Structures are given as structure tokens and as C-alpha cells.
Amino acid sequence: MVAYTFYQYDGRVRRYAEAxxxxxxxxxxxxxxxxxxxxxEEIIRGxxxxxxxxxxxxxxxxxxYLRRLLQFFFHSMLFLMREQRKxxxxxxxxHSVPDFEVFAAWYPKLTGSKILLDIxxxxxxxxxxxxxxxxxxxxxxLLVVIERMATSFSHHVIAANHLWEKRLEQRSVKSSxxxxxxxxxxxxxxxxRGRNRDDRKFIALYPGTLSYHQGVDLAVRAFSxxxxxxxxxxxxxxxxxDQLVPLKSLIVELGLxxxxxxxxxxxxxxxxxxxxxxxxxxVPKRNEGFADEAFSTKILEFMILGVPVIVPxxxxxxxxxxxxxxxxxxxxxxxxxxxxxxxxxxQPQLRxxxxxxxxxxxxxxxxxANEAVYLNLVDxxxxxxxxxxxxx
Numbered sequence: 001m002v003a004y005t006f007y008q009y010d011g012r013v014r015r016y017a018e019a020x021x022x023x024x025x026x027x028x029x030x031x032x033x034x035x036x037x038x039x040x041e042e043i044i045r046g047x048x049x050x051x052x053x054x055x056x057x058x059x060x061x062x063x064x065y066l067r068r069l070l071q072f073f074f075h076s077m078l079f080l081m082r083e084q085r086k087x088x089x090x091x092x093x094x095h096s097v098p099d100f101e102v103f104a105a106w107y108p109k110l111t112g113s114k115i116l117l118d119i120x121x122x123x124x125x126x127x128x129x130x131x132x133x134x135x136x137x138x139x140x141x142l143l144v145v146i147e148r149m150a151t152s153f154s155h156h157v158i159a160a161n162h163l164w165e166k167r168l169e170q171r172s173v174k175s176s177x178x179x180x181x182x183x184x185x186x187x188x189x190x191x192x193r194g195r196n197r198d199d200r201k202f203i204a205l206y207p208g209t210l211s212y213h214q215g216v217d218l219a220v221r222a223f224s225x226x227x228x229x230x231x232x233x234x235x236x237x238x239x240x241x242d243q244l245v246p247l248k249s250l251i252v253e254l255g256l257x258x259x260x261x262x263x264x265x266x267x268x269x270x271x272x273x274x275x276x277x278x279x280x281x282x283v284p285k286r287n288e289g290f291a292d293e294a295f296s297t298k299i300l301e302f303m304i305l306g307v308p309v310i311v312p313x314x315x316x317x318x319x320x321x322x323x324x325x326x327x328x329x330x331x332x333x334x335x336x337x338x339x340x341x342x343x344x345x346x347q348p349q350l351r352x353x354x355x356x357x358x359x360x361x362x363x364x365x366x367x368x369a370n371e372a373v374y375l376n377l378v379d380x381x382x383x384x385x386x387x388x389x390x391x392x
Contacts, residue, residue: 002080002104003095004072007031007049008267011297012120012183013095014047015367016374021046023375025090028083030076052079062131069098077104089113090382099123099143099150109153114381117154120183121294122164123147129213129290148172155381161295163316181374183297184367189268190304197277202233202345205278205307207271208298210241213291215284215312215332217243217250222284222338224254230345235260236278238271275301280344280351281309283317287331292316299326300365303358308351310340325358 003013007029021027026048033040033051040051052075055068080092084107092105093116102117109115124135124143133139151157151173158181159165165180197203204223210216216237223235237247237260244262251260266274275281281302285291292314299317302309303325311317312331327344330336344351363369 001027001029001031001093001095002076002101003029003031004069004097004101005031005095006034006055007051008034008044009265011185011268014268015184015186015371016093016118017047018045019367019371019375020378025378028089030079032072050079052076069101073098073101073104076101077106080105081107084108084111084113091116091378093118093378094154095120096150097121097123097126099147102150102153114155115153116156116158116378116381117150118158118160118181119164119168120160122167122290125290125293129288130211144171151177156377158377161293161316163293163319167293179373179377181370182295182365184365184370185297185301185304187304187366187368190272190301192276192306193273195277196273200232202230202279203236203277204233204280204282204341205236205238205275206282206284206298207238207265207275207301208296210237210239210243210247212243213286213288213294214241214243215286215291216247218286218332218334218337219282219284220247220250220254220256220260221334222341223260224256225335225338226342227256227259229342233259233341233345235282236263236274237261238263238274239265272305275307276305278307280341281307282337282341283309283311284337285312285314285317285331287312287314292331295320300362303362304366306355306359308344308354309358310337310344321361325354325361327354 001013001017005013007013017027017029028048028050030050030052033054038051042049053072088111089108091114092108094102094105095118102115105115124140127133127143128135128140156177157173158179159168161182162180165178169175169178206216206219208214226233247262251257283296283298285296293316295316299309299311309326311326311328313328314331327340329340
């Protein structure tokens with residue numbers, strides 16, 4: 001596994017790695033280091049994790065962002081070359097962003113490894129959203145070329161949702177070498193442990209990246225419209241990202257210091273109690289370009305933990321969900337979001353109906369229900385036959 005991510009915070013990468021380890025594979029993960037206190041090398045649940053580069057999420061521009069990606073590219077390439085000489089990897093599973101990271105596996109491919117490219121976020125659209133670029137810009141077109149080269153270089157490609165599967169099939173990769181695997185939560189991990197709050201507050205929660213397209217600022221503005229209508233409501237935000245400082249300023253500007261709280265991101269085993277003890281989950285994502293088609297696994301996590309969720313009427317969310325399992329609001333509209341929050345605060349019976357319907361819906365959207373798709377894919381790449389005791 002090669003991923004420009006913090007392994008302990010990235011549920012998608014962890015699920016893949018741990019599933020393979022349980023399935024009988026030896027798994028190495030090459031990833032980032034969150035802070036200097038983290039060991040550069042350790043074994044977590046049977047997975048050998050190598051943290052080859054530190055990162056602070058404070059990129060102010062394209063060049064800083066690119067420089068850090070390139071540093072990781074060269075560090076990971078050298079790591080793969082060194083380890084491949086010791087013992088050949090059967091598969092190198094590369095996680096994008098960025099797409100060009102897959103070329104760090106040129107030596108393993110040359111010496112017999114199969115290359116699996118996992119496109120978490122579709123890069124040209126992500127770039128356009130992050131840096132306010134046009135789809136007709138030279139940079140966007142160059143990124144599409146890199147996407148085509150990366151998918152051609154790979155033996156198989158994973159898309160993170162069905163909209164992106166269609167996009168990739170149209171412009172970059174044959175359907176025969178393309179599989180869609182959503183970022184499914186693990187039912188065995190996201191288990192309900194029982195709420196233990198009794199403080200008479202109404203707590204709404206957002207856990208995730210603090211980037212512009214996630215729209216957390218819209219949620220903060222929505223709460224400024226509610227602060228006088230619902231005195232006991234609070235909004236807890238768990239996350240990090242380039243919008244952290246602007247969000248702090250916005251909270252002060254709107255006088256929400258006693259209503260909206262910014263907290264450090266937590267790994268899955270620690271964020272679960274926080275989610276379960278929330279009264280409402282909020283996914284305030286914008287519907288502009290990339291965000292309109294980016295699937296948010298937070299929605300499934302809220303559902304599996306029995307928390308009603310408010311989602312925007314983006315193309316991707318309307319593709320997977322309906323009004324019986326989630327409360328929709330008009331994307332980009334803080335007043336519409338405030339109205340949806342107020343409605344669910346005032347109507348506990350509606351919250352319970354959403355929870356009941358989502359309970360049934362989410363059964364088909366867990367990692368356990370879909371794990372075999374990934375394991376069979378890896379097995380097929382290495383022509384591995386299933387043993388009688390292999391688990392699906």
C-alpha cells in the first residue's frame with residue numbers, strides 16, 4: 001500500500017490493509033507521519049506501517065502542495081525499490097491523490113508486481129475546485145493526460161463512486177479494468193456502544209476534512225441563524241485542513257465561541273463515541289464541481305451509529321440516498337441548512353423515522369457486505385486460489 005495519507009486516520013486504507021492481512025497476505029503500508037511522536041515504523045493489527053515523511057496540512061499554494069507530493073513520490077519510489085530487491089511484492093496498491101504516485105511503482109512493475117491504482121478523489125476536478133481553475137485550463141487538461149497515463153500504467157483501477165466510474169470510463173480507462181468500491185464503514189468497528197450523554201444539550205457534529213468544498217463555513221453560518229432560537233444547541237467540529245484558521249476567525253466574527261467548537265481530528269476508535277453521542281450529523285458539502293460528485297462516507301457512519309443526518313442535494317448524494325433516510329437541504333444555502341437543522345430539532349419523531357429507515361438501508365453499505373469484491377480483485381491479480389477456510 002502506498003498512500004499520501006495518515007494511515008491511522010484513513011479508514012479506507014486501513015480497511016483494505018487489515019482485510020488483506022486477515023486474508024493471509026503480508027501487508028506493508030507506506031504513508032505519512034502526523035507528528036514527530038509517531039514511530040517511523042510499527043505493526044498495527046498485523047499491518048507493517050512505514051511513515052516515511054511528515055506533513056502539516058497548511059499548504060498555502062500550488063507550489064508548496066506540489067513540492068510535498070513530489071517529495072513523497074521520490075521517497076516512496078526509493079522505498080519500493082529497496083524492499084522489492086529484498087522480496088518481490090505480489091501487488092502494489094497505490095492510492096491517489098495524486099495519480100502520478102502510481103509511477104513510483106515502476107520498479108516493482110518491471111520486476112513482476114501487479115499495480116492497482118485506487119482513485120479516492122478524481123484529480124482534475126479536485127484541482128479545479130481547490131485552485132479555482134477552469135475545466136478548459138492547461139493544468140486541468142494536463143491532469144487528464146496524467147490520469148490516462150496512470151490508469152494505462154496500472155493493471156486495474158478502483159473508482160471511489162459510480163459517478164466517477166462513469167467519468168473514468170468515458171475518458172481514461174476501459175470498463176474491463178475498472179471496479180467501483182465505495183468508502184464503506186466497518187460494522188464491526190462502528191458498533192453502537194450506547195449513548196452516555198445527559199446534559200440537555202442538542203449537539204450537532206461534523207467530523208472530517210476542513211476544506212472549502214466541504215462547506216463547514218456554511219454550517220457555522222447556519223448556526224449563527226439559530227443561536228437565539230435554540231439556546232441549548234451546539235456544533236462540534238472534529239477536523240483539520242486549510243480552512244481551520246478561517247473557521248476560527250468566522251466563529252469569533254459571528255460570536256459563536258460558546259456554540260461552535262473546533263476540535264482535533266480523532267482516529268476511528270475515538271471518534272465513534274463522539275458521533276454516537278451526537279443528536280444530529282451534518283454534511284454541509286458544496287455542490288460546486290468536484291464536491292458535487294464526491295461521496296462522503298461520513299453519511300454512512302452517521303447512519304450506522306444511529307444518528308440522523310442532514311445532507312446537501314448534490315448529484316452524488318441524490319444518486320445514493322433519498323428523503324426516507326436523510327434530510328436534504330439546498331446546497332450552498334446556509335438558511336436552507338438552518339431550516340433543516342431547526343426542523344429536526346423540533347421534530348424528534350422525524351429524527352427517529354430517519355434513524356429507522358437508515359438502519360435498514362445501511363446494511364448493504366458496510367465493508368463486511370462488500371469486502372469480498374476487493375479481496376477477489378486482489379486474488380485475481382495474483383492468480384491466487386481461495387483456500388477452503390478463506391473468509392469472504
